[in-house]
C-alpha cells in the first residue's frame with residue numbers, strides 16, 4: 001500500500017516529461033518559495049561496500065572509492081545547472097544526505113560537496129540538516145565535519161540485531177557498532193539520533209524482534225522508523241537469494257509488527273503514523289502534537305518548504321505542483337549531466353484537482369484530519385464518500401460533507417484512509433485490495 005510521500009504515486013507518473021516545461025516550472029516555483037519558506041535539498045549518494053540482500057534502494061555496490069570523485073563532480077554540475085534556474089540566492093531550510101551509504105564517502109569529499117552548495121546559498125536560521133549513517137563506517141571524523149556544517153540529526157540503519165538474521169540479510173553489524181556510533185554522535189552534539197528497524201525479514205521471530213527492540217531502546221534513539229520488509233524478488237534481484245521458506249507468513253509478519261509496536265509504546269515512544277515512532281522530547285513528536293508536521297519524499301519532517309530539489313542518480317524533485325525523477329542508472333545520469341542537461345527521466349505535472357486531493361492526503365497523514373472544499377463536492381461524492389462510509393462503519397474515521405477526522409483506531413490505518421482520496425486508484429483492482437486489507 002502506498003506511503004503517500006507523493007500524490008499521484010510514482011506508478012501513475014508519465015514515463016517522460018518535457019524538460020523545458022520542467023525547467024520553467026522549477027524556475028517559477030523557486031521564485032515563489034525561496035524567500036517565503038526556503039527550499040529543501042535531497043542528495044542521493046548511491047555507493048555501498050556490500051549488498052544487504054533485502055535492499056530495495058537505488059545503490060551501486062563497490063569497494064573502489066575512486067568512484068567518489070566522478071560522482072561528486074556530477075552532483076556539482078547538476079547543482080550548477082539548477083543554480084542557473086534560480087534567480088535569487090537559494091535559502092536552504094532542509095538538507096538530507098541519503099543513499100546508498102552516504103558515509104561511504106570520505107569526510108573530506110562530503111565536506112567538499114557541501115561547501116560547494118553552501119558557498120552560493122543562504123542557510124535558513126531554522127534549518128535542519130540530516131544524514132543516513134551506516135553504523136559500521138560512520139567515523140568520528142564524519143560526525144565532527146557534519147556537525148561543524150550544521151547537521152544535528154543522523155539516522156542509522158540498524159534493521160535487526162539478531163546474528164542469524166544479520167547473516168541471512170548479509171548485514172553483519174554488531175550492536176557494539178550501533179552503540180558506539182550513537183554515543184559518538186551524541187557526544188559531538190547531534191540532538192536527534194534515529195534508528196531504522198525492519199520487520200518481516202527472514203528468520204525473524206517475535207522473540208528476536210523483542211530482543212532487538214530491547215537492545216536498541218537501551219540507547220534511547222529519539223525516533224524509530226519501524227518499516228515493513230517488502231518482498232519484491234521480481235524487482236530486486238538480491239531478494240532472490242532468500243529461501244522464501246525463511247520469510248514469515250503474512251500472519252506472522254503482523255505479529256512481528258504488533259509485538260514491536262507494543263514494546264516501543266510501552267517504553268514511551270508515540271506512534272506518529274506511517275511506521276514512525278518518536279520520544280516526546282523529539283521535535284517530530286512536538287510538531288505532530290502541535291499540528292506542524294509535514295511530509296515529503298524524505299518522510300515526515302518538521303520543516304515546511306514548498307520546493308524539494310533532488311540531486312543525484314534516481315533523486316526526486318517536488319515543486320508542489322510537479323514531480324521529476326532523475327535517471328536511475330548511473331551511466332544515464334552521467335551521460336545527461338556531462339552533456340549539460342538535467343538528468344530527468346520521468347515525472348508528473350499536477351492538475352488543480354491533483355493538488356487539492358494531494359492536500360487532503362497530506363492533511364490526513366500529518367494532522368489526522370482535513371476539510372473539504374466545495375469545488376470538489378462532485379468528485380468527492382462520486383469517488384470518495386462511499387469509501388468513507390465503509391471506513392466509518394469500521395470505526396476508523398468520523399466524517400460529514402465538510403470534513404473528516406481519524407479516530408484513535410483510524411490512526412493505525414492512516415494509509416487506508418489516504419487511499420480513499422486517491423482518485424487514480426478509484427477504478428482499479430488495487431483499490432479493492434487496499435480496502436480488503438483495511439477491513
Ligand code: SF4
Nearest residue numbers: 048051052055057100
Ligand atoms: S540497505 Fe543500505 S547499505 Fe545495504 S545495500 Fe541497501 S542502501 Fe546499501
